[in-house]
Amino acid sequence: MRYLPALAAAVFAMAVWQTVVSLTDLPKFILPGPMLVAETWWKSRWLIAEHTLTTGIEVLIGLAAGAALGILTAIQLATSRMARVLVQPMLVFTQALPVFALAPILTLWLGYGLWSKVAMAVLIIYFPVTSSFFDGLMRTPPGYLDLARTMQATSRAVLWQIRVPAALPNLASGLRLAAVYAPIGAVIGEWVGASKGLGYLMLLANGRAKTDLMFAAMLTLGVLSVLLHIAVRKATAPMAGEAR
C-alpha cells in the first residue's frame, strides 16, 4: 500500500513520456517511447543483467568500504583534536574537487577493472558518511556528558556507550545519502574507462545510436539505486530510532 503513490507516479511519468513521443513524432534514436524501451529491455535482459551485476558489485563493495572508512574517520576526528586540526581541512578540500576530475587519475592508477569504480564510489560517499556521523558525535547532549563525568566514566566508555549510540541517527542519514550517491560514483568510473557495467553499456549504446538500449540501461540503474536506497533505509531504521 505504501508504494501505491510511487507506482502511480511511475505510471503518470510513462504516460507523459508516451504522449510526448506520440505528439512530436521524434525519431526513435532521439527519444524512444516507453513501449520500445520495454521491448528492448526484455530482448536484452541477459546483457543488461550481466552489466547490472558488475555495477551492483562495484556499488556494494564501494558502499561497504566507504561507510567503514567514513565511520572510522568520524570516530578518529571526534576523539582526537590533532586529527581535527590535520585532517578536517583536507576532508573539505577533497570534497571541493569534482569527482569527475579524479576519475581519469583513478583509472590510471587502479586500471580498467573493478577497483577504480569501487574507489570512485568510496570517494563520493566518504564525505557524507564522515561528516554526518562526525556532526552527531560532536553534538552529544551535554547533559549526558555531565552525568557521565559525575559517574567517573573513562572517555573510552563515554565514546562507546554514549557518544556513538547518540550519533547513530546521524550516521543513518549519512548512510542513506551514501546509498544514493554510490551508484553515481560507480557509473562515473565506468564512463571514464571500463569494459563492463551499466555506465559502460549506456555509453556504448549511445555511441551506436541505440538510444532505446541506453534508456533501458539507465532505467535499470535508476531502479537499482532506488532498491538500494530502500534496502539501506530499512537496514538503518533501528539506528535512526524509527519503528521502535
Add this chain to the structure above:
Amino acid sequence: MKPAPEITFVGQALLGSGQLFAPLSLTLLAGRWTCLLGGSGVGKSTVLRLMAGLQTDAVFDGTIRASDGADLAPRISYMAQDDLLLPWATVTQNITLGARLRGEKPDQARLKRLLERVRLTDHAQKKPAQLSGGQRQRVALARTLMEDKPVILLDEPFSALDAQTRAEMQELAVELLAGRTVLLVTHDPGEAARLGHAIMVMEQSGLTHCPPPETEVPRQVDDLETLAAQASLLRLLRGEAA
C-alpha cells in the same frame, strides 16, 4: 555507603568582566537536605555544578571542601531537571549506567532492591519512551541511588513534573536519600519549605539563611508552619521584607 560528610563552599564566581555571584559561604550539613532557592540566573545551578566538578561558564574563585578532607568528586551523585535517560537503553541499563561507564559489574541484588523501591520492577526491560514523566524521573532517582554516593546534588529534579507526581517524588526522594548530604537547587519556595533541613535564598548579593519549619521532612503540604515558611520565602524572592 561511606559516611556523609559536611561540605563547605566558599567563594565567588566571575562571568566575563562582571560577577555572577558575590562571595558567599554555603555549608551543606552532613546527612541533611540543604535547599538553595533562587530565581533564574542568580547562579544557583553554577554553585551545584562547581560542587559536582562540572564545566561552567563562570570562573570560580574560592574553595569547596568536605569536612573529612577527602576528595569530593568520586563521592557525589548528580540528578538534573532533565532525567537524562539514554533513549536507546532499557530501564535496567539506565539504572546501571554508572557501573557500565566505569567498566564494573553492576550489583544485581542492589538493582533488584532499587527497582522494587521505586516500583519499576515490571518496567525493567522497557525503554524510556514507554514510560510516563513520573516513571522516568523514578528511573533517574534509582540511577542516582545505584551509585550509592554519600553526597547527592539535585538540580531542580522535580520541576518538570505535574503537581501530584512532584509531591510523590519529593516524598520518595526524602525516604530513599535519608542519611546522605543533599543539595537541592530549586526555584520553588513550596519545595524548599517541604524538604529543607536548611534553606538558603540566593541572590546576586549573597545568601540569606531562612529558618526552616521545625517539623520533620518531608513536611505535609498543608502543614501551617510549612505554608507560612513557603509564603515568607516567596516574599523574600520577590524582594519584599520577610
